[in-house]
Amino acid sequence: MKTKKNIWLGFHNKSRSERIKILKENSFLNDEFSENLLNNVTLPCDIAEKISENNIGTLALPLGIAPNFLINGEKYTVPMVIEEPSVIAACSYAAKMISSSGGFYAEILNRKMTGQVILYNIENIEKAFENVLNYKEIILNTANEAYPSIVKRGGGAEDIRAEIFYDDNTSFLSVYLTVDVKEAMGANIINSMLEGIKSLLEKITGGICLMTILSNYADKSLVTSSCEIDIKFLSNDINVAVNIAKKIELASKFAKIDIYRAATHNKGIFNGIDAVVIAVGNDWRAIEAGGHAYAASSGKYKGLTTWTFDEKNLKLKGMLTLPMPIASVGGSIGLNPSVKAAFNILKNPDAKTLACIIVSVGLAQNLAALKALVTKGIQKGHMKLQAKSLALSVGAIGSEVEILAQKLTEAKHINLENAKKLLKEIRKKLRKIE
Known part of the structure; x- marks a missing residue:
């Protein structure tokens, strides 16, 4: 055979x-x-x-x-x-x-993306946290209504969770929306959904939306x-x-x-x-x-x-x-x-x-x-190909590139000055052969 x-x-x-x-x-x-x-x-x-x-x-x-x-x-x-x-x-x-x-x-392991609505100036942040979870299904439905085409393709908003953050005298409530974006990276889908639920979340929490944005920390993907x-x-x-x-x-x-x-x-x-x-x-x-x-x-x-x-x-x-x-x-x-x-x-x-x-x-x-x-060591492989780049940078053309690159790898010093000097020598030899 x-x-x-x-x-x-x-x-x-x-x-x-x-x-x-x-x-x-x-x-x-x-x-x-x-x-x-x-x-x-x-x-x-x-x-x-x-x-x-x-x-x-x-x-x-x-x-x-x-x-x-x-x-x-x-x-x-x-x-x-x-x-x-x-x-x-x-x-x-x-x-x-x-x-x-x-x-x-x-x-x-998973393929879902996450976006977040960040809220602040909330009077009772613990109550707001509870309200987000209590209104979970309504929030998810509202998110999917904001981008129905992804739902038709078998994807869409799947989960909601929230987390409270404190910084000095400021408190934040971050609401995370998990979405199955199918074949897309999902930025436009998620950002549209977040905009769709922003006013609802402000109403539920009594807070003000600081921003809505996709997260690139794709720990569910x-x-x-x-x-x-x-x-x-x-x-x-x-x-x-x-x-x-x-x-x-x-x-x-x-x-x-x-x-x-x-x-x-x-x-x-x-x-x-x-x-x-x-x-x-x-x-x-x-x-x-x-x-x-x-x-x-x-x-x-x-x-x-x-x-x-x-x-x-x-x-x-x-x-x-x-x-x-x-x-x-x-x-x-x-x-x-x-x-x-x-x-x-x-x-x-x-x-x-x-x-x-x-x-x-x-x-x-x-x-x-x-x-x-x-x-x-990593330098040997790098230098072999770096020598070609250096040969090109000093004006070597055609067969000169490989010849100069080889000479540079064999030389004690691989630098611009030496490359120019070696290229002159190569060209002199090639002219004699011709």
Whole structure:
């Protein structure tokens, strides 16, 4: 029986057009989006002008893909938008290790969003608290009347709760509305519902509404991705692999006790998550805000992943839980040609599937970073790709870029001055050859 060719072998060495051709021939892209990517069709300025104020143009960022993802038994190639060198390569490397060990298992713990109406100047705040709970059904019905289309789609307002806050001589009553927003991120839905119940809540509580707003702390929209890695994929030497696995577990523990490390630990996770969220046209700022808030939900800011080494079975186990209120419809998703191409590459997932993919990317990104940090260090991989950026910045073109990048990685100092000097030497040699 003929072995199926690995289409990703040497993928990074191929030209952009060859990569797009491979994606098309293997059903990751249809004809329309293949042509769009070949011709680099991006967001038109006339659309950009309608979705953002004072528009003067558009800003392009690199769009790449991370293959090798096996999530809940399905294979995915994940589009990522990022300008930082080595992120996509590292993510792909980690995904391959995890997928070779059985892949990621991801589950939606819940998918609801929360909005809040904040009230103040309440004479009897304890009584107001009780009234909110007593009028729960009326409040929910009023909220759903404010956005009937989401109810028709099987979603809508589902729960109400309240909490009292005190600050010096001021007291606040925050009323939380939980809503099933289906495939949308839900900001417009929830904000409309909150406006719809504002006057009712003022009447019920006798207070004044300070504000109504969606919360980006999406603790009712949690997703968990987990994996088990056979440590043979960490190193060919079993003793070295055991040592690496133990160090990754320790690094995970340290990120939960030191805030300086936790911030960078989590930033690395969001290197991957943000890149996918941008590629699929969602609000990466909202996702980051919710993620960092969740990292501090215990009262102390901690690293978001947990890695443990099962020494008996020689398995490294990883887990990441995050709020992931991602959308598959709405916003600029249907307006941006590159975003539509990204969805095509992902097989047009619904919101829940997309959330599972994104959190799995975060887990893979973290594994790659930790493995690098506890072994060769993170700088080596960064410098290799940074050298290419430096080569381009000093004016290297064509074959000069790879030659200069290689010389820079071998040089004692990687800086602008040395890059200019080496480029002159390369050009002198090339002219002699010609």
